[in-house]
Amino acid sequence: MRRHWFIAAALVAASVSTGALAQGAADQQLKALYDAEWQWRVSENMARGEGPPNPHMPHVDAASQARRAAYWSDALKKLDAIPLDQLSPEERINAEVFREALEGFLTEYRFKEYEDAFGFWTWMAPNYGFGSVEGYKAYLSRLSEMPRYVDEQIANMRAGIKRGFTRSAIAVKGREKAVEPLASTDATANPLYQPFTMMPASIPADQIAPLQAQGKAAVAETSKAFAKLLTFLQTQYMPKARTETSAEALPDGKAYYAAKLRQYTTLDLTPDEIHEIGLKEVARIKADMDRTMKESGWTGDFAGFLHFLKTDPQFYAKTPYELLAKSSYVANKINGELKNTIGLLPRYRFTIRPTPDNIAPFATGGNGGLESCKMNTYNLPARPLYTIPPLTAHECAPGHSFQAALALEGPDRPEIRKNTYFSGYGEGWALYMEWLGTKWGIYETPYDEFGRQTYEMWRATRLVIDTGLHHKGWTRQQAYDYLRNHTALSDHEVTIETDRYITSPGQANAYKLGELLIRRKRAEAEKALGDRFDQRWFHDVILGLGAVPLPTLERVIDEWIAGGGKNPNPDLVAD
Structure with missing residues (x-):
């Protein structure tokens, strides 16, 4: 035996x-x-490695x-x-x-998205300095290759025009003007020169003037390429841009839109299913907004309240400083709550800056990133202060800038994990942070709370509008009216957002679907774990993953709940 x-x-x-x-x-x-x-x-110069700064522009x-x-x-x-x-x-x-990354790359190639290069110039001008002489020399080298890069993008857009794969003319009208500053022959006024005006103390004093001289010469030469681009956009692209707004009207459009929904959301949902989810969320949030409206003391109807919020001077900053100060105050208030919200905090810090002037007229209210969280101070009467708290939580901390810092300092993972971004995960987290702000006291008045709900409604209407535009035959005006009538966003923001959904089919759906998943998993964790639930560990599980497809996020959270909801970083963070 x-x-x-x-x-x-x-x-x-x-x-x-x-x-x-x-x-x-x-x-x-x-x-x-x-x-x-x-x-x-x-x-291929399509990603940044850990070595010296990249001196080359990619071939496109x-x-x-x-x-x-x-x-x-x-x-x-x-x-x-x-x-x-x-x-x-x-x-x-x-x-x-x-x-998911490989399939996304192949989706973009299958539909030849590179032929839709309109707008590639938007983020080409760095609005920060480089930390070393080597960094500036690499940038000078990239500037020298930019004319070739611009020519390749013009050729791509020509091919797009030929087969009817262009942006919708009504949604990009006037946006070629953003190229004008890049085409400026006055180098010091050209956004491409800005890094040379922000040279840090780490640059030797005797190197500053020579680098700036080289920068002026390089930018002056590069401006010719952007002048050529501007002429092409004005005389050839804009007159031939398509009149339709629907992605399904593009070549192989139904398959294209379905593929973009899959790529952005990482979920297998049809346009009709997403539309229905959106309608249900719109109804739920509208009931919350009605309650908040009454709490504010308003006795009129919903439309009247929206008009009041959009027009009363008390809700708008008089100067860019006032708007940036409001955002900074909110960010600092959030910082005081992070120790009770998240276990593993990054050391890297960001700053809050205004959105660069050359893109501000067409940019959204804010953008978060590793170096800085940008708040748009263009057209202040279109930037209500009651939306600054949710915008700050979303873009700055613990939203995108915070996410980027954690990714930088995260565990020793492969570069694909550090450098791949999924909208459902990243934007879902940022929206969830807006909601979590209700527990931090950043919504100090009923108007602030209505501003948060306006942002929540904004993302819910996207599910309805995006699928409406690209699948159900909605017009631009229908989309505009739907967003305007459901939110307290300014008319300028409504216009910018409507055109954004037309030009980027599918992308706007990822936000709300990601947030819904995270909030649902939190509710499940609270119910299953009871007193053992600690939101710090729940958040650390999500943030510790870095960007992942939504099915992966759900699976890992389920495994964490089944394992007892333990601290995922016991060696780094004490219980």
Whole structure:
């Protein structure tokens, strides 16, 4: 009997050992695949590696696009050959992130999105200085390659015009004007020169003047390329931009819109399903807004209240400083609550700056990023102060700037995990932070709370408007009216947002769907864990993942709940 037990134990041990070897082999195979792809991506100047600053602009011509698509297609086939069930938990997440990234790249190539290059110039001018002489020299090198890059983008847009793959004319009217500052022959007035006006103390004093002189010469030369681009946009692109607003009116449009919904949301939902989710959320939030309106003392109707909020001077900043000061105050108030909200806090800090002048007229109310959180101070009568608290929570801390800092300082993970972004995850978290602000006291008046609800309604209406525009035949005016009549956003913001949904089909749906998932999982965790639920660990699980597809996020949270809701960073953060 003892001999039989020994043989059985040996067989079990052998089976476990074989399984571990298989898992290790699968992990190694996957790691080799995504590491090689990342290094290749860096060599293509499509990503930033950990080495010296990049001195090159990528090639974006059709031949380069086809070559990259062939590489990604081959990488996806190799990924398909790796058995998912033999991967370790961490590598399974890596595989799911890698797959979504590859499929996204191939979706963009399949529909030749590179031919829709309109707007590529929007973020080409850095609004920050570089920390070293090497960084400035790399930037000078990129400026020298920019004329070639601009020519390739013009060729791409020509191809888009030829097959009817352009932006909708009504949604981009006047936006070519954003190129004018980049075409300025006065280098010091050109946004491309701005880094040379923000040289940090780390640059040797005797290097500043020579670098600035080189910068002026490089920008003056580069401005010619943007002058050429401006002429092309004015004389060829804008007159031939399409008249339709629907993505389904584009070549292979129904498949294109479905693919963009899948890419942005990482969920398998049809346009009709998303539309219905939006209608239900709109109804729920409208009831909340009605209650808040009454709490404010308003005795009139909803439309009258919206008009009051949009027109009364008490709700608007008189100077850019006042708006930035409000955002800074909210950010600092949130900082005082973070110790009770999140366990693992980043050391990296951001600043709050105004949106750059050259893009502000067409930009949204704010943008968060690693270096800075930008608040739009253009057209102050269109920037209500009652939306600054949710905007700050969303864009700054603990929203996007906070997310970016944690990603920078996160665990030693592959570059694909550090540098891949999924809107459902990232924007879902930021919207969830707006809601969580109700527990931090940042909504100090009923008007502030209505501003938060306006932002919540804004994201719910997106589900209705985006699918309405691109699937149900809505006109631009229908979309505009729906957003205007449901929110206290200014008419300027409503116009900018409506045109944004027309020009970026599918993207706006990811926000609300991501937020709904996180809030649903929190409710499930609170119910399942009871007194053991600690929101710090719940948030650390989400933030510790970095950007992942929404199904991955849900699976990992479910595993955390099943494991008892423990502190995911016990070695770094005490309970």
